[in-house]
Amino acid sequence: MTTTGHAAARSGGWRREGADLVRGASGGLLFGVPLLYTMEVWWYGSWVHPRWVLGALAISFLVVVALNRTSGFRDTRASGWRDAAADGVEMVAMALICAAAVLILLRQITVTTSLAEAIGTTVFEAIPFAFGAALSRQLLRHVEGEDADDDGGGDLADDVGVEDPAISRTLADAGAAAVGALVLAFSIAPTDEIPDIADSVTAPWLLLIVGASLLISYAIVFAAGFRDQAGRQEHEGLFQRPFAETVAAYVISLAVAALMLLFFQRIGPDQSWETWMTYTIVLGLPATIGGAAGRLAV
Known part of the structure; x- marks a missing residue:
C-alpha cells in the first residue's frame, strides 16, 4: 500500500482510529503486564540516570518503528518509513500513558513520588507495552473470512x-x-x-x-x-x-x-x-x- 493509501486508511474516522488504539493498547497489556508486577523494574526506574532513560526510550522507539514495517497495530501495514515512524510515535505515547495508568492503579506512582522517579519507572515499564502494541496485529490479527468459516x-x-x-x-x-x-x-x-x-x-x-x-x-x-x-x-x-x-x-x-x-x-x-x-x-x-x-x- 502506498503512503497515500495508508494515510487514507488512517483518516477513516474516529471509530477506526479508536479501534486501532484499543488494539494497540490491548496488545501492549498482553505483552507488558507481567513486567508491571516486577519490583526490580520499579526500583531501577527510580534511580537510573535521566540520560539512560532517554536512551532507552530512543532505542525502544527505533525497535517499534522497525516492527511497524512488518506488523503494527492498525488493520493496514505501514507502507513506508514515514508512516512507520508516525505510528511509532503514537505507540510509544500510548505505551507511556498505559504504563503510567497501571502504575498509578497499583499505587506505585502516587502524589508523593518524585517527577524523576515517576518518569524513569514509567519509561522502563512502557517499553514492553510498546513492543506488544507493535506486534498486536501480527500476534492476534483478525483473519478475513474466519467469521464466516466459524461453525x-x-x-x-x-x-x-x-x-x-x-x-x-x-x-x-x-x-x-x-x-x-x-x-x-x-x-x-x-x-x-x-x-x-x-x-x-x-x-x-x-x-x-x-x-x-x-x-x-x-x-x-x-x-x-x-x-x-x-x-x-x-x-x-x-x-x-x-x-x-x-x-x-x-x-x-x-x-x-x-x-x-x-x-x-x-x-x-x-x-x-x-x-x-x-x-x-x-x-x-x-x-x-x-x-x-x-x-x-x-
Whole structure:
C-alpha cells in the first residue's frame, strides 16, 4: 500500500482510529503486564540516570518503528518509513500513558513520588507495552473470512466431548479463560510484589482495580478487533454475550488467582478474609488479562 493509501486508511474516522488504539493498547497489556508486577523494574526506574532513560526510550522507539514495517497495530501495514515512524510515535505515547495508568492503579506512582522517579519507572515499564502494541496485529490479527468459516462451536463440542453446542462453547471458553489466567498468575503469585501492592491499596482503590480488570478484559476480547470478534457474539453459549462473558471470565480468573495464592502459601486459613480478597483482586488483574488472551485462542 502506498503512503497515500495508508494515510487514507488512517483518516477513516474516529471509530477506526479508536479501534486501532484499543488494539494497540490491548496488545501492549498482553505483552507488558507481567513486567508491571516486577519490583526490580520499579526500583531501577527510580534511580537510573535521566540520560539512560532517554536512551532507552530512543532505542525502544527505533525497535517499534522497525516492527511497524512488518506488523503494527492498525488493520493496514505501514507502507513506508514515514508512516512507520508516525505510528511509532503514537505507540510509544500510548505505551507511556498505559504504563503510567497501571502504575498509578497499583499505587506505585502516587502524589508523593518524585517527577524523576515517576518518569524513569514509567519509561522502563512502557517499553514492553510498546513492543506488544507493535506486534498486536501480527500476534492476534483478525483473519478475513474466519467469521464466516466459524461453525459456532461444533468442533469444540468434539474437543470437550459434549454434544450440546451451547454447553460445549461455554466449557471451551471457561477452560481457555482458566488456562490463560493460570499462565500469568502462576508466574506472579509467588513474588513479593503482590503483598507489597496489597498493603498500599484501600477499599475504593480495589474497586478501581476490579473495574479496570473488567474494562481491559472486555476491550481485548470484544473491542480490539482481534480474532473472531464478531463471531464470538454469535456463538451459542450460556455466557456468550459481551457483558455476561466478561463477568464470568473475571470470576474464573479470580478463582485461579486465589488458587495460585493458596498454592504458593501467600494466603491461608490464618489470614483474614480482607487479606484474601485484597491479594486475590490484585493478582486478578494480570490473571484476567491472561484469561482474555486464552479466550482469543479458542
